[in-house]
Amino acid sequence: MITILQTVLFIALCGVAGFFAFKGYRRVYRNIMLGKKANYSDNPSQRWSNLLLVALGQKKMFKNIKPAILHVFIYVGFVITQIELIEVFIDGFTGGHRRIYHAVENIPFLRGFYVFTVSFIEVASLFVLFATIAFLVRRWILRVPRLNKPELKGWPIKDATIILLAELYLLTCIFSMNTGDMALAHGEYGFLVSGWLAPLISGFNTTVIEVIEKVGWWGHIIGVLGFLVYLPYSKHLHIILAFPNTYFGRLTPKGYIPNMPEITKEIKLMMNPEAAPAEVSNEPIKFGAKDVFDLTWKNLLDAYTCTECGRCSAACPANITGKKLSPRKIMMDTRDRLEEVGRSMEANGGVWKEDGKSLIENGYISVEELRACTTCNACVEECPVMISPLEIIVQLRRNLVMEESNAPNEWTGMFANMENNGAPWQFSQQDRLNWEKA
Amino acid sequence: MAELNVPTMADMAASGQTPEVLFWVGCAGSFDQRAQKVTRSFVKILNHLNIKFAVLGKEESCTGDPAKRAGNEFVFQMLALQNIDVLNGYSVKKIVTTCPHCFNILKNEYPSLGGNYEVLHHSTFLQKLIDEGKIKITDTETFKGKKITYHDSCYLGRANEIYEAPRKVLEELDAELVEMKSCKTKGLCCGAGGAQMFKEDEKGDKRINIERVEQALETNAQIVASACPFCSTMLTDGVKAKDKLQVKVFDIAELLAAGQGLETVNLQ
Numbered sequence: 281m282i283t284i285l286q287t288v289l290f291i292a293l294c295g296v297a298g299f300f301a302f303k304g305y306r307r308v309y310r311n312i313m314l315g316k317k318a319n320y321s322d323n324p325s326q327r328w329s330n331l332l333l334v335a336l337g338q339k340k341m342f343k344n345i346k347p348a349i350l351h352v353f354i355y356v357g358f359v360i361t362q363i364e365l366i367e368v369f370i371d372g373f374t375g376g377h378r379r380i381y382h383a384v385e386n387i388p389f390l391r392g393f394y395v396f397t398v399s400f401i402e403v404a405s406l407f408v409l410f411a412t413i414a415f416l417v418r419r420w421i422l423r424v425p426r427l428n429k430p431e432l433k434g435w436p437i438k439d440a441t442i443i444l445l446a447e448l449y450l451l452t453c454i455f456s457m458n459t460g461d462m463a464l465a466h467g468e469y470g471f472l473v474s475g476w477l478a479p480l481i482s483g484f485n486t487t488v489i490e491v492i493e494k495v496g497w498w499g500h501i502i503g504v505l506g507f508l509v510y511l512p513y514s515k516h517l518h519i520i521l522a523f524p525n526t527y528f529g530r531l532t533p534k535g536y537i538p539n540m541p542e543i544t545k546e547i548k549l550m551m552n553p554e555a556a557p558a559e560v561s562n563e564p565i566k567f568g569a570k571d572v573f574d575l576t577w578k579n580l581l582d583a584y585t586c587t588e589c590g591r592c593s594a595a596c597p598a599n600i601t602g603k604k605l606s607p608r609k610i611m612m613d614t615r616d617r618l619e620e621v622g623r624s625m626e627a628n629g630g631v632w633k634e635d636g637k638s639l640i641e642n643g644y645i646s647v648e649e650l651r652a653c654t655t656c657n658a659c660v661e662e663c664p665v666m667i668s669p670l671e672i673i674v675q676l677r678r679n680l681v682m683e684e685s686n687a688p689n690e691w692t693g694m695f696a697n698m699e700n701n702g703a704p705w706q707f708s709q710q711d712r713l714n715w716e717k718a
Numbered sequence: 719m720a721e722l723n724v725p726t727m728a729d730m731a732a733s734g735q736t737p738e739v740l741f742w743v744g745c746a747g748s749f750d751q752r753a754q755k756v757t758r759s760f761v762k763i764l765n766h767l768n769i770k771f772a773v774l775g776k777e778e779s780c781t782g783d784p785a786k787r788a789g790n791e792f793v794f795q796m797l798a799l800q801n802i803d804v805l806n807g808y809s810v811k812k813i814v815t816t817c818p819h820c821f822n823i824l825k826n827e828y829p830s831l832g833g834n835y836e837v838l839h840h841s842t843f844l845q846k847l848i849d850e851g852k853i854k855i856t857d858t859e860t861f862k863g864k865k866i867t868y869h870d871s872c873y874l875g876r877a878n879e880i881y882e883a884p885r886k887v888l889e890e891l892d893a894e895l896v897e898m899k900s901c902k903t904k905g906l907c908c909g910a911g912g913a914q915m916f917k918e919d920e921k922g923d924k925r926i927n928i929e930r931v932e933q934a935l936e937t938n939a940q941i942v943a944s945a946c947p948f949c950s951t952m953l954t955d956g957v958k959a960k961d962k963l964q965v966k967v968f969d970i971a972e973l974l975a976a977g978q979g980l981e982t983v984n985l986q
Contacts (some may be wrong), residue, residue, distance in 0.1 A: 535877025
């Protein structure tokens with residue numbers, strides 16, 4: 281009776297979590313697809329190589345060795361720990377207990393492999409424990425500067441801490457589950473780390489130990505499912521999106537800013553009016569980006585992939601010298617505005633209604649921030665998952681300059697000089713060879 | 719000082735000649751007094767090695783870089799399309815330029831507008847001449863015992879991954895090459911890019927060029943080498959602001975010209 285109840289409860293739990301997780305991920309996908317079309321499907325072999333080296337292989341993380349090693353502990357530990365989920369699911373759906381173990385317990389080789397695997401998971405978990413504590417210390421005690429910037433105040437820093445505490449919670453569950461089993465079976469399983477821990481609880485009566493094991497088991501699966509549901513609302517989504525984001529990463533030199541073909545058309549028309557196209561599109565052309573809809577889906581994928589590590593801002597010359605610009609904030613603001621748009625669409629039956637706001641100002645990215653960028657690509661170079669804050673900055677600048685005529689006076693003068701005398705300064709084109717005589 | 723020999727494309731075309739390479743001087747190289755010196759040093763090297771080159775002279779316009787980076791794609795494309803008309807009119811195949819901004823935009827952004835050329839920055843161009851054994855260092859005194867630190871231009875380094883060529887050029891000189899705290903992929907911007915050169919800074923605690931010059935001064939180098947006219951201006955301003963006038967900022971072309979005895983550099 282109890283087993284059936286447990287199975288039903290387990291299936292119900294998975295169903296509910298699956299439903300909410302599906303909703304969450306679908307929402308993220310829908311929001312990303314609100315972006316403009318852009319083609320990132322060329323050169324698949326280079327793209328796979330980027331995915332394998334940069335996402336799977338963490339290549340760019342290793343520019344900064346200490347956090348890279350701690351991150352690898354958690355990353356590898358997280359992946360390895362999932363192996364134990366196979367048995368958790370089998371037991372959950374069938375109402376059994378350690379079914380894989382019991383299936384192989386009389387086959388020495390497979391039994392040995394099972395025990396080794398669980399022990400390996402336990403050792404990996406110890407590394408995760410160490411790294412998680414180290415990350416909490418870096419964030420809250422050492423107060424690493426890039427993890428304590430103004431744009432992280434409020435929800436972002438809570439989100440980061442929730443994730444780290446959730447890691448600790450999951451580890452506690454795994455160890456109480458395994459230690460409970462070890463104590464109940466008098467060490468029969470032979471797991472490594474829980475073997476050291478078992479004597480601590482083996483003096484308790486059996487019921488207490490059973491509760492410890494059950495709490496660990498249920499706590500673990502609830503934690504995992506909760507994590508799955510939480511992810512699409514968290515900066516931690518990078519554990520999934522790092523893979524598509526590196527695959528769809530830019531393959532062109534960092535100095536390349538794509539040209540705008542719609543402008544080429546207009547200028548060619550201006551230079552040669554007779555070559556006017558037969559049909560003129562009535563759709564108003566909008567130059568640059570003012571809101572998330574004007575950015576490409578890749579820019580929006582970048583925004584959801586950002587885990588707010590702040591390597592970009594720590595390398596940004598404007599940010600280092602106290603200007604308001606922070607490339608990380610560019611990504612966070614883009615995502616936050618996109619989330620706002622998404623929520624508003626949900627409230628209006630899936631249809632977007634103009635809300636009089638945009639990504640520029642309105643509490644999001646300020647003109648002052650956009651003006652401070654030197655386009656030096658330090659942020660792009662630093663990002664471990666190939667995000668480009670610069671591409672967003674340039675598109676927003678285009679909107680300011682070409683749609684709103686919003687440029688500092690010096691720039692307006694510079695544009696005029698460039699148009700009139702072919703140089704950013706007020707020198708005559710006729711004097712271009714004067715250097716020869718100087 | 720010997721007269722420079724600077725043929726224009728128009729002269730060459732009139733006499734039915736084709737140069738090996740077009741030297742794209744750029745706005746800074748044409749008009750900025752400090753950068754004009756670099757242009758002359760580079761031409762001295764070209765003349766010295768009898769390289770058949772030409773400039774566009776009065777037919778050259780700004781590439782459009784500062785407009786593009788500021789967000790004014792209209793002005794950029796207007797200039798780019800005009801320049802491409804001129805370049806294609808002369809059937810230009812190969813371009814060398816002393817400005818990383820011109821280099822980047824000609825190399826990366828002109829092709830899709832119809833301008834396809836082999837574009838080299840002068841650091842790569844000079845490095846190739848060195849590799850071919852064409853550069854002979856005759857002045858071994860000027861740089862003896864001196865320390866040089868090289869400042870990576872963003873548009874050469876991160877933008878186009880050229881880190882070694884300018885260093886190779888400097889290694890030719892009899893000086894010690896020292897690196898700043900932030901170099902190569904981590905090189906700190908001078909503060910001029912993205913059209914910042916042409917406007918006041920946004921509010922902050924410090925100017926970017928000061929931050930960079932502080933890193934350069936930490937190396938105790940007597941010479942800060944640059945490969946970009948805008949970086950040179952920013953670094954020179956920074957050195958002045960820090961009151962360290964004994965530290966000199968030079969372009970790699972000036973230093974290499976001096977090494978060949980074609981130029982004198984004042985290190986006092």
